Amino acid sequence: MKPKRIESINDFVIKFANVNGSGSASANELFARSILRMGVPVSPRNIFPSNIQGLPTWYEVRVTEKGWLGRRGGVDLMVAMNPQTWNQDIAEIEPGGYLFYDSTRPLPQSKFRDDINVIGMPLTDICNATYDDSRQRQLFKNIIYVGALAALLDMDAGAIAELIGEQYKGKEKLLKPNLNAMQMGRDYALAHLKCPIGLRVQRADAVGKKIFMEGNSAAALGAVYGGATVCAWYPITPSSSVAEAFERYCKRLRVDPETGKNKFAIVQAEDELASIGMVTGAGWNGARAFTATSGPGISLMTEFIGLAYFAEIPVTVIDVQRGGPSTGMPTRTQQADILSTAYASHGDTKHVLLFPEDPKECFEFTAQALDLADRLQTPVFVMTDLDIGMNTRLCDPLEWDDAKQYDRGKVMSAEELQAGKDFGRYLDLDGDGIPYRTYPGTHPTRGAYFTRGTTKDRYARYSEAGPDYVDNMQRLLKKFETAKTLVPKPLLSAALHPARFGVIYFGSTSPAMAEALDALAAQGIYVNALRVRAFPFQDEIADFVAAHSKVFVIEQNRDAQLKTLLVNEAHINPASLISVLHYDGTPITARFIVKEIAAVTAALNVRPLKKDKAA
Amino acid sequence: MTYLTKPKLHHPTLQKNKVGYTRRDYEGKISTLCAGCGHDSISASIIQACWELDIQPHRVAKLSGIGCSSKTPDYFLGNSHGFNSVHGRMPSVLTGANLANRELIYLGVSGDGDSASIGIGQFAHIMRRGVNLTYILENNGVYGLTKGQFSATADAGSKSKRGVVNRDAPVDTVSLALQLGATYVARSFSGDKKQLVPLIKGAIAHQGAAFIDIVSPCVAFNNHEGSTKSYDYVREHNDSVNRLDFWPTRDAISIDYQAGAVIDVAQHDGSVLRLRKIHPEYDPLDRVKALNYIAEHQAKGELVTGLLYVHPDAEDLHAHLNTVDTPFNQLNARELCPGAAALAKINAALR
Ligand SMILES: Cc1ncc(C[n+]2csc(CCOP(=O)(O)OP(=O)(O)O)c2C)c(N)n1
Ligand code: SF4
Ligand SMILES: [Mg+2]
Numbered sequence: 001m002k003p004k005r006i007e008s009i010n011d012f013v014i015k016f017a018n019v020n021g022s023g024s025a026s027a028n029e030l031f032a033r034s035i036l037r038m039g040v041p042v043s044p045r046n047i048f049p050s051n052i053q054g055l056p057t058w059y060e061v062r063v064t065e066k067g068w069l070g071r072r073g074g075v076d077l078m079v080a081m082n083p084q085t086w087n088q089d090i091a092e093i094e095p096g097g098y099l100f101y102d103s104t105r106p107l108p109q110s111k112f113r114d115d116i117n118v119i120g121m122p123l124t125d126i127c128n129a130t131y132d133d134s135r136q137r138q139l140f141k142n143i144i145y146v147g148a149l150a151a152l153l154d155m156d157a158g159a160i161a162e163l164i165g166e167q168y169k170g171k172e173k174l175l176k177p178n179l180n181a182m183q184m185g186r187d188y189a190l191a192h193l194k195c196p197i198g199l200r201v202q203r204a205d206a207v208g209k210k211i212f213m214e215g216n217s218a219a220a221l222g223a224v225y226g227g228a229t230v231c232a233w234y235p236i237t238p239s240s241s242v243a244e245a246f247e248r249y250c251k252r253l254r255v256d257p258e259t260g261k262n263k264f265a266i267v268q269a270e271d272e273l274a275s276i277g278m279v280t281g282a283g284w285n286g287a288r289a290f291t292a293t294s295g296p297g298i299s300l301m302t303e304f305i306g307l308a309y310f311a312e313i314p315v316t317v318i319d320v321q322r323g324g325p326s327t328g329m330p331t332r333t334q335q336a337d338i339l340s341t342a343y344a345s346h347g348d349t350k351h352v353l354l355f356p357e358d359p360k361e362c363f364e365f366t367a368q369a370l371d372l373a374d375r376l377q378t379p380v381f382v383m384t385d386l387d388i389g390m391n392t393r394l395c396d397p398l399e400w401d402d403a404k405q406y407d408r409g410k411v412m413s414a415e416e417l418q419a420g421k422d423f424g425r426y427l428d429l430d431g432d433g434i435p436y437r438t439y440p441g442t443h444p445t446r447g448a449y450f451t452r453g454t455t456k457d458r459y460a461r462y463s464e465a466g467p468d469y470v471d472n473m474q475r476l477l478k479k480f481e482t483a484k485t486l487v488p489k490p491l492l493s494a495a496l497h498p499a500r501f502g503v504i505y506f507g508s509t510s511p512a513m514a515e516a517l518d519a520l521a522a523q524g525i526y527v528n529a530l531r532v533r534a535f536p537f538q539d540e541i542a543d544f545v546a547a548h549s550k551v552f553v554i555e556q557n558r559d560a561q562l563k564t565l566l567v568n569e570a571h572i573n574p575a576s577l578i579s580v581l582h583y584d585g586t587p588i589t590a591r592f593i594v595k596e597i598a599a600v601t602a603a604l605n606v607r608p609l610k611k612d613k614a615a
Numbered sequence: 616m617t618y619l620t621k622p623k624l625h626h627p628t629l630q631k632n633k634v635g636y637t638r639r640d641y642e643g644k645i646s647t648l649c650a651g652c653g654h655d656s657i658s659a660s661i662i663q664a665c666w667e668l669d670i671q672p673h674r675v676a677k678l679s680g681i682g683c684s685s686k687t688p689d690y691f692l693g694n695s696h697g698f699n700s701v702h703g704r705m706p707s708v709l710t711g712a713n714l715a716n717r718e719l720i721y722l723g724v725s726g727d728g729d730s731a732s733i734g735i736g737q738f739a740h741i742m743r744r745g746v747n748l749t750y751i752l753e754n755n756g757v758y759g760l761t762k763g764q765f766s767a768t769a770d771a772g773s774k775s776k777r778g779v780v781n782r783d784a785p786v787d788t789v790s791l792a793l794q795l796g797a798t799y800v801a802r803s804f805s806g807d808k809k810q811l812v813p814l815i816k817g818a819i820a821h822q823g824a825a826f827i828d829i830v831s832p833c834v835a836f837n838n839h840e841g842s843t844k845s846y847d848y849v850r851e852h853n854d855s856v857n858r859l860d861f862w863p864t865r866d867a868i869s870i871d872y873q874a875g876a877v878i879d880v881a882q883h884d885g886s887v888l889r890l891r892k893i894h895p896e897y898d899p900l901d902r903v904k905a906l907n908y909i910a911e912h913q914a915k916g917e918l919v920t921g922l923l924y925v926h927p928d929a930e931d932l933h934a935h936l937n938t939v940d941t942p943f944n945q946l947n948a949r950e951l952c953p954g955a956a957a958l959a960k961i962n963a964a965l966r
Contacts, residue, residue: 036966211965221961227951229943230714232707253953261939263946265714265932269707270740277700277707277737284698284708285676286944287715307701397962400955406948439944440676440696440712441719448673450689450697462644462689 003115004096007198010040010065012076014149014199017089019082020048020057027142028059029392030163031149035063036212036394037159039204043069043511045391045587048331056085065206069358069394070512073589077199079145086111098197100145100152119193121148126188140181147185154196156203157186211359211397215388216292218359218398219318220245222366223290224253227406228316230289231266232278234297237331238386239320242292243268272300276315280304283314284451286411286439288370290316295337296325298344305379306345309476310453312426312435314373314380314409317341318366321385323585332585333386335507338561341381342535347454348473350569352380352483353535357510358388360395361533365488374409376483377437385556387508387587410436417446425449425460426472433478480536487534490541493517495526501601502548504541504577506532506562508587509554515590516597523594525601527552532562537570545572550604552597554580556588633669641666643693647686653805653831653846654684654753658691660808661722661751664815665692668863670720676712677722680705680734682760684726684753684831692722703734706741706750710932713746716942717933720819721748728758731767731786738788742795742824747931749818750797750826752788753805755833756844763836774841787913789923792826793906798929799825800905801859802920804849805832809858814922816861820886823929830918854917856897856908860889882927890922899925 006012018024025046032044040063047058062072077098080089093099095115101107103120112118123144127137150157160182168175189195220242223231233243243266250264269275275291282289293301298319308315321337323329341353352372354365362384369380410430412423417438423446426435438447449460456472457463495517505513510531517529530544545551545566553563560579567574580596582588629637641662646655665675675695679685681702688697700708709723723741730738730752741750756769763776767786774780792800799821803811811829818825830849832838838845843852857878862868865887872891878899880888890899898904905924912919941950 207966209962209966211962213965225952225958227946227948229946229951230711232711253957254951256939259939260937262937263939263943263951265936265938265943267710267714267744267932267936270736273704274707274710274737274740277704278711278714280700281678281698281708281711281713282715282943283711285712285715285719287711287942289711289715303701304704311698398958400952400958402955404948404952406952408947438696439716441674441716444671444673445694448694448696450699452699 003117005117005198006076006094006096006098008076009200009202010063010204012063012199013072013074014061014063014077014079015075015089015092016059016079017082017085018057018059019084020055022142023139024057024081024142025059027146028061030160030167031146032061032392033163033212034150034155034160035061035201036207037163038156038201039207040065040201041067041069041206041210041394043071043394045071045387047586056082063201065204067206067394068511068515068590070515071587071589073591077197079149081145098199100149117197119152119197121145121188121193126184130184140177143178143181144185147182148189148193150182151186151189151195152193152197154200154202157182207394209397210394212392212394213359214241214390214392215356215359215362215384216241216320216390217245218362219292219366219382219384219389221249221398222363223370224249225363225400226288226367226370228288228290228370229264230279230282230287231264231291232269232275232289233291234269234272234275234293236294236297238322238390239292239294239297239318241390242318242320272297273304276301276304276317279315280308280313283308283373284311288314288316288374290318290366290370292318292320294320294322295340298337298340302345305351306347306349307453308379309345309349309351310347311451312377312437314377316366316369316373316380316382318382318384320389321383329585331386333508333587334556334583334585335383335385335509336557336561336583337383338557338565341383342565350480350536352376352378352487354380354382354488355506355533356382356384356388357507357531358395359393360398362388363398368488371407372483372486375407375486376434376479377409378479383507385508410434412436412438412442412447414443417443423447424458426456426475427458428475428478432482433475433480434482484536484538487536489538490533490544491531492544493529493531495528496521497526499526499528500549501527502544502551503527503529503554503597504532504544504551504562504566505529505554509556512588512590512593513554516593519590519594520597523598525598527597535565535569537566541566542570542572545576549576550578551576552578552580552600554588554593556582558583632666634671636666636672638662638666640694641672641692643688643690646690648683649835651834652683653755653833654687655690656805656808657751657753657811657829657831658687660811660815662691663808663812664819667812668816668819670819674718675720675722677724678705678709678712679724680726680729682726682729682758683833684759685724685729687753688722688724703729703732704737705729706734706737709748710741710744710746713748713932714938715944717747717938718942721746723748723750725750725752726759727752727754727756727766727768727788731788735767735786739791739795742792742797742826744932745796745798745824745930745935747822747933748824749815750824751815752826752828753831754788754828754844755831755837756842757833757837759833759836770843773843774839776836776839787909789826789828790906790909793902793924796824797826798823798926800924801826801922802828802830802918804830804853804920806846806849807853810855810920813859813861817859817882817886817888817922817925820861820882820884821925821929822883823926823931849918852916852918854912854919856894856919856921856923857899858891858893859922860891862887862889880925880927883929888922888925893921899923
């Protein structure tokens with residue numbers, strides 16, 4: 001019996017199973033970008049191990065004319081290039097799906113499934129016949145299969161050629177052979193394989209002005225635009241590329257054209273104890289500074305974070321979240337540092353967190369974090385994750401208003417000090433809990449103070465008196481209230497029909513959530529959705545919960561960390577919240593969210609509304 | 616604890632320096648350390664050095680870690696900003712501060728627990744990076760503030776107040792600093808102000824990582840018989856290789872010595888370090904020989920003091936990073952933000 005064939009235009013998932021270090025990454029990205037060039041949105045994801053060479057790595061591309069950028073789950077076409085992971089890769093293909101593989105060495109029938117469509121191409125033979133050099137054989141094999149896929153998926157070969165042309169502009173030596181390899185693959189497929197298969201890419205106009213960018217690059221660019229001059233970091237996946245991108249952008253955008261000197265300093269510190277210390281020192285001295293790290297780095301930084309909170313020093317931390325300790329799982333995505341950052345450090349502390357949903361918000365929130373840190377004189381965390389940070393994601397173009405000035409916060413100048421303005425480092429002059437500070441070296445006789453953690457009065461004089469301590473701690477709470485008015489507001493997506501249920505979500509869950517809301521509505525299940533974008537939580541969030549009989553809280557961690565924070569800090573009754581938790585290291589999918597929500601609503605006996613009728 | 620401010624009684628005869636300040640203007644709060652603590656003498660030497668150097672007090676930033684030693688920045692230069700940071704982590708905070716404003720003078724004050732135990736990593740790396748600072752290590756061989764535990768600089772065989780003998784090998788911070796690339800390395804004794812004040816002046820004038828290890832007896836926990844960091848022990852075993860006279864410029868030099876008895880080292884800022892030789896063969900410009908000399912004499916139980924090494928043309932971190940002359944903390948959106956037009960180009964390249 002012939003297997004059925006999945007038929008779909010501009011809506012399918014293709015997954016590449018490769019060996020790490022084989023040069024597949026750039027070929028795979030070329031493939032994804034070619035589809036974008038055809039006006040069809042794609043959402044690619046890297047699934048990679050914690051090593052550089054030899055272990056399996058996957059690249060999953062969701063082709064989605066509707067623009068659903070979350071991970072879908074399931075695979076329609078597997079490009080199986082790694083014998084090591086063959087069995088698991090074959091098992092993952094949807095019934096009626098396709099397998100593309102290197103058929104140079106014959107494989108026994110038992111290695112295949114009879115409910116999928118198998119497409120073999122002797123890639124190794126073709127390469128061996130064409131190239132002498134072993135490295136070339138390996139590299140061009142990747143481009144050859146991209147050419148073959150172009151034929152199989154009925155893609156526009158011109159789009160691929162155009163991209164290859166841009167990539168190797170000025171490097172004629174590389175341009176030609178790459179074009180040839182792509183063409184060779186395409187010609188072979190057209191001549192020997194049945195083209196096209198049931199999956200096809202068709203030109204569309206669904207990409208528009210959107211850009212294709214990694215969240216880490218966007219955060220780095222946000223730091224450039226937001227005026228960061230000092231970056232201190234210690235390498236850790238998935239955050240290293242923030243510092244690396246910052247350096248790249250700075251070399252382009254921050255070198256003084258006249259002197260050739262740098263308006264930035266990047267220090268690769270000896271560890272995270274030092275990177276956060278440097279950021280703290282720079283912030284104390286009035287420069288905008290940031291570090292980028294991930295969970296283990298946050299753990300090491302917590303002592304300093306506490307000091308910066310108590311001593312009221314601007315600090316910006318980009319936390320690209322991943323799984324727990326050690327290596328392996330940690331290079332998969334999670335939203336599991338919510339509590340460890342919100343309450344980082346010893347003593348009574350709480351910190352400002354921002355939750356970007358995509359590269360665009362990584363850019364905006366990083367720039368904003370630098371303003372907030374100066375304004376509030378406190379650590380501010382940009383809570384991104386591996387899914388946003390290390391995958392190229394389609395998003396709206398970045399925007400900047402040239403009229404914008406940096407908010408340097410309350411800094412008393414030499415003139416103000418000279419004029420006799422009352423300076424108390426921890427004195428609340430304006431009633432918003434935020435004191436004034438001075439930069440070191442401002443005035444010969446006024447405004448100097450001795451910075452300590454806790455033991456001080458309003459004028460920064462040494463004091464171990466209880467009332468002074470309490471007074472200061474109360475002011476810090478007031479300052480945290482002020483923070484609520486400054487951080488990004490939650491965004492509501494109202495259902496088309498009045499809804500009993502609500503859903504709260506944040507960060508990288510965003511695209512899966514949008515798709516899930518659409519799918520739920522198609523089933524007649526209407527929910528209002530609130531995307532939380534920052535902590536401390538504004539009153540809108542508690543009001544939203546109060547307005548629904550139950551609210552789902554969608555998170556990518558085991559312990560319902562955001563829910564805990566909501567209960568603790570927004571005084572929400574935990575009985576009104578239902579957790580939907582996804583934490584196996586893969587990005588959350590719309591399918592998962594829909595299944596969980598639909599199961600609960602069914603159990604609570606909610607009759608779906610007829611699609612066209614309001615309740 | 617009560618808070619003490621020093622009565623400011625300006626004596627009319629108090630001498631003013633070139634920038635118009637008396638020595639009192641370089642003082643800070645009254646010390647709360649134990650009477651006789653070596654650390655207080657070091658504070659006095661810092662005050663003297665800054666006054667003699669005609670530094671405006673508010674142009675100094677003083678940073679420290681945690682410990683009795685790290686409390687001292689509150690007791691000198693009361694018109695300077697100070698930062699009592701995290702135990703062992705002064706170097707990173709100072710590095711960041713230095714990056715933010717290259718125009719201030721940076722004093723880092725630390726203890727032996729702070730620098731040789733919990734903070735040995737940061738101590739090592741600030742030396743490597745060549746941060747322009749004066750790093751003062753107030754070395755008493757114990758943790759004063761936590762009441763007398765051995766520190767990592769305690770010599771093997773030295774005895775604690777309770778009679779316990781330390782068996783672990785000591786960390787020699789001077790040798791470490793030399794190995795790690797510090798460009799001005801000295802050792803002194805808190806009780807020898809004559810030696811110490813010029814060494815501090817030379818360090819402040821030095822444009823790179825300057826390190827001074829100062830043996831500073833803890834009278835409460837480490838000044839007894841059997842300690843190698845007591846006043847008596849240090850006086851007996853002090854092997855000074857040279858005596859430093861600091862001259863702000865070559866023109867200012869007013870004392871002549873017979874040829875061969877001195878070495879003159881001109882530093883980058885124009886100041887001159889005139890070293891009167893005590894050990895004629897000692898060459899403070901040779902790092903490798905300095906390391907050997909220290910090791911040899913240490914093995915004999917001698918404490919080598921003086922200016923042990925100087926690299927007069929040192930480069931600092933700002934030079935390595937090729938940073939602009941304007942302090943970062945004075946740059947604003949106009950200088951730092953590439954603007955909307957540049958962003959439009961970046962967007963276009965991401966399609
Ligand atoms: C993380 C941390 N651990 C422990 C301490 C406790 N502590 C405070 S001072 C100190 C030792 C200080 O010794 P040293 O640097 O030699 O300074 P001294 O008091 O001898 O001048 C310790 C262990 C601390 N403050 N922070
Ligand atoms: S305990 Fe020791 S180090 Fe601390 S103040 Fe007293 S004498 Fe000085
Ligand atoms: Mg000590």
